[in-house]
Amino acid sequence: NAGVTQTPKFQVLKTGQSMTLQCAQDMNHEYMSWYRQDPGMGLRLIHYSVGAGITDQGEVPNGYNVSRSTTEDFPLRLLSAAPSQTSVYFCASSLQRGGSGANVLTFGAGSRLTVL
Amino acid sequence: GQQVMQIPQYQHVQEGEDFTTYCNSSTTLSNIQWYKQRPGGHPVFLIQLVKSGEVKKQKRLTFQFGEAKKNSSLHITATQTTDVGTYFCACRAGGYQKVTFGTGTKLQVIP
Numbered sequence: 001n002a003g004v005t006q007t008p009k010f011q012v013l014k015t016g017q018s019m020t021l022q023c024a025q026d027m028n029h030e031y032m033s034w035y036r037q038d039p040g041m042g043l044r045l046i047h048y049s050v051g052a053g054i055t056d057q058g059e060v061p062n063g064y065n066v067s068r069s070t071t072e073d074f075p076l077r078l079l080s081a082a083p084s085q086t087s088v089y090f091c092a093s094s095l096q097r098g099g100s101g102a103n104v105l106t107f108g109a110g111s112r113l114t115v116l
Numbered sequence: 117g118q119q120v121m122q123i124p125q126y127q128h129v130q131e132g133e134d135f136t137t138y139c140n141s142s143t144t145l146s147n148i149q150w151y152k153q154r155p156g157g158h159p160v161f162l163i164q165l166v167k168s169g170e171v172k173k174q175k176r177l178t179f180q181f182g183e184a185k186k187n188s189s190l191h192i193t194a195t196q197t198t199d200v201g202t203y204f205c206a207c208r209a210g211g212y213q214k215v216t217f218g219t220g221t222k223l224q225v226i227p
Binding site: 031033035040041042043044045048050056058059090092103104105106107108109110 | 122125147158159160161206213216219
């Protein structure tokens with residue numbers, strides 16, 4: 001069981017470039033989400049999904065797109081990178097139903113993005 | 117929208133001293149979770165509280181959920197260097213799928 005896998009671990013972009021952060025989980029979790037972590041700001045929700053084909057916005061969705069074509073994958077797309085998007089990005093997933101494990105978030109190792 | 121405040125932002129303690137972090141929500145919560153993030157790592161689940169006034173213990177860690185289900189605390193007795201990290205509360209209100217994290221408390225333990 002790999003858990004939640006994020007790629008890449010590190011990325012440097014120039015302003016205006018686009019890229020996709022990948023997130024995959026092998027735990028059959030219905031719920032998947034993306035957070036960004038900035039110093040003093042905690043973890044802020046960007047987008048989330050409760051199942052394949054269903055996505056919704058979090059607190060800070062501007063400049064990011066997501067899709068959920070399969071249960072396993074939840075990529076995060078930066079359309080036109082800006083320096084304000086320099087951050088550490090975490091993908092997290094959880095079961096939605098069933099027992100004590102429901103709603104417990106399992107995080108990936110993170111992707112550190114720098115936009116110059 | 118839901119506001120979650122966590123205090124203090126930083127705490128330095130001597131090894132063996134106690135430590136407490138507090139989490140306060142602007143709305144009534146359906147449950148609250150606590151996570152720990154080691155330096156350079158990712159958040160890891162510690163515990164979930166669901167019931168009003170609930171108290172749970174994990175070895176030296178004690179977690180409380182307020183009677184009004186709008187606040188929570190994490191208390192560590194006799195800190196050790198292995199307790200170093202940032203502690204986050206994560207709040208879920210009503211039937212919402214969104215989880216709102218507190219800003220975290222960064223704990224440094226001085227040997």
